[in-house]
Amino acid sequence: MAAQGSGLIARIVVTPRRDVLDPQGAAVQGALASLGFEEVSRVRIGRFMEVELHTDDRVVAEQRVHKMCEQLLANPVVEDFSFELTTRGTGA
Amino acid sequence: MAAQGSGLIARIVVTPRRDVLDPQGAAVQGALASLGFEEVSRVRIGRFMEVELHTDDRVVAEQRVHKMCEQLLANPVVEDFSFELTTRGTGA
Numbered sequence: 001m002a003a004q005g006s007g008l009i010a011r012i013v014v015t016p017r018r019d020v021l022d023p024q025g026a027a028v029q030g031a032l033a034s035l036g037f038e039e040v041s042r043v044r045i046g047r048f049m050e051v052e053l054h055t056d057d058r059v060v061a062e063q064r065v066h067k068m069c070e071q072l073l074a075n076p077v078v079e080d081f082s083f084e085l086t087t088r089g090t091g092a
Numbered sequence: 093m094a095a096q097g098s099g100l101i102a103r104i105v106v107t108p109r110r111d112v113l114d115p116q117g118a119a120v121q122g123a124l125a126s127l128g129f130e131e132v133s134r135v136r137i138g139r140f141m142e143v144e145l146h147t148d149d150r151v152v153a154e155q156r157v158h159k160m161c162e163q164l165l166a167n168p169v170v171e172d173f174s175f176e177l178t179t180r181g182t183g184a
Contacts (some may be wrong), residue, residue, distance in 0.1 A: 007133065013140045028141070037160055039146045042101065046140035048105045049120070054131045055098075069131055088156070089147070 008053045010065040012083040014074045017044035050071060053086060061085055100145045102157040104175040105136035107168045143167060144180060153177055 008091050016022045025043040032040045051068070065083055074081040108114045117135040124132045140164065147153050157175055166173040 001183065009160075015142065023124040031164055032143075032160060037156065037165055040143055040160075041142040041146050041155065045164075046142070048138035048140040049117075050107065050134075050136040050138070051124075051132055052134040058151065064129065064131065068124060068132075068161075071127055072123055074129050085174075 005087040006056065008055060008058065008061050009086050009088050010051040010053065010061065010070060010083045012049040012050075012051060012065065012073060012081060013046060013088065014081045015042070015044055017078055017080055020078045041075070046079075047073075056087075058085055066087050099180040100147060100150065100153050101178050101180050102143040102145065102175045103160060103178065104141040104143060104157065104165060104173060105138060106141070106171050106173045107136055109170055109172055112170045138181065139165075148179075150168075150177055158182075162170070164177065 016025075022044050024045040028045060029043040030042055032043070051065065053064070054063055055064075062085065065085070069081040069083070079088060108117075114136050116137040120137060121132055121135040124135070143157065145153050146157070147156075154177065157177070161173040161175070162168060
């Protein structure tokens with residue numbers, strides 16, 4: 001909030017847990033097979049989110065993004081999440 | 093498809109193009125702000141897909157996954173896609 005600088009970007013991936021049914025993934029796998037992509041043995045569908053932050057403090061950002069995932073962005077009962085932080089502008 | 097071995101996994105990210113409106117992202121940003129995450133300056137929402145392949149040939153897999161994205165998994169008019177291939181089982 002008081003931080004000046006380029007800021008950080010969190011790239012978040014949310015996926016259904018391995019043991020949870022993923023009917024959307026099964027539908028996409030069927031569609032791929034009907035298009036001739038028969039080498040596909042499984043498809044899992046998740047969400048991707050890019051969150052830009054007004055802070056350059058990676059330690060704080062990591063804690064905050066973890067909380068965002070737990071409170072809003074993912075449903076911990078049926079989903080897993082992971083994220084990485086990159087510096088805005090440089091892509092690294 | 094004659095390939096034997098552990099197989100490959102494509103981890104695909106599809107995002108709205110930078111110049112395309114993302115109302116879902118704006119809604120999530122508003123929800124985060126109302127939860128106190130006011131350091132968030134922007135949210136973009138995309139899709140994540142994990143596609144398991146019965147092949148160990150990375151060159152072929154790269155071409156095939158690119159085609160899958162163009163034909164079904166992404167809408168090139170309004171979306172960008174990127175992916176990486178990992179070896180099944182090892183995560184690398």
